[in-house]
Amino acid sequence: MLNNLFKKTKYITVSQQALRKAEDTLEQKPSIPNGMWVKCDSCGKIIYNNDLEENNKVCSQCNHHFRMTARERIEFIIDKDTFEEFDKNMISDNPIEFNGYEEKVKKMRENTDMNEAVVTGRGCIGNENVVICVMDSHFMMGSMGSVVGEKITRAVEKAIELKLPIIIFTTSGGARMQEGMFSLMQMAKVSAALGKLDKEGLLYITVLTDPTTGGVTASFAMLGDIILSEPGALIGFAGKRVIEQTIRQKLPEGFQRAEFLLEHGFIDKIVSRNELKGVLKKILVIHNRNV
Known part of the structure; x- marks a missing residue:
């Protein structure tokens, strides 16, 4: 009974020479940068x-x-050396003293090299002058706080002053909850400024990119004279699951995607990114001829 109680254990030994050979083999393998x-x-x-x-x-x-950053999109859309930025140094406050908000915004600034979730300015698209606002989902998911609303409002007012058309590229997770009611106020403020732009007979184009949701969709994203979208962009107000739980119905396949919205008349045209600058230039040329 005791014969198998104590078994002999085999130990595998590796020579130093074999270890060095293995290390040399690893060093010879190509290193692929992150x-x-x-x-x-x-x-x-x-x-x-x-x-x-x-x-x-x-x-x-x-x-x-x-998804693109605001800087990447401006470089792609605006003619080289024509972009002049507005309100570059405007930064967020903490109006309702939300715990941890200031630290989060500071971290976002460091990670994205941006002060806020939108870049505004003026430039040329195919030699056509335009005011442009580009939101950036990399900064707190493009959420609309008081600075985002203020910068866009000022850009609209600048377009009125210069009598120029304005293009807004939207991408957002909605209103910025850390600013409470101050964030929700931006919906009305930007919309009111766009109402003044409309009375001046100036052109407003929105380009919806992935994702455009919440308060941005419920306000200035859908107020454009011409509403364009990139293919496959998620566009909506509330999330799909929230809607399904509220109405107790299953939503159609592709609901809240750009293609579904085009089919149902919410947007005017889906434009591939590689064709977007040409389409915008054509719209601006046609508009300027009729001014």
């Missing part, structure tokens, strides 16, 4: 990052539009 390759969220294809950048962050396989 960020060289990107996986498409839609089709799963692995894309060389330089190729993706050259194609304006659009997947060549499935046409999925990756």
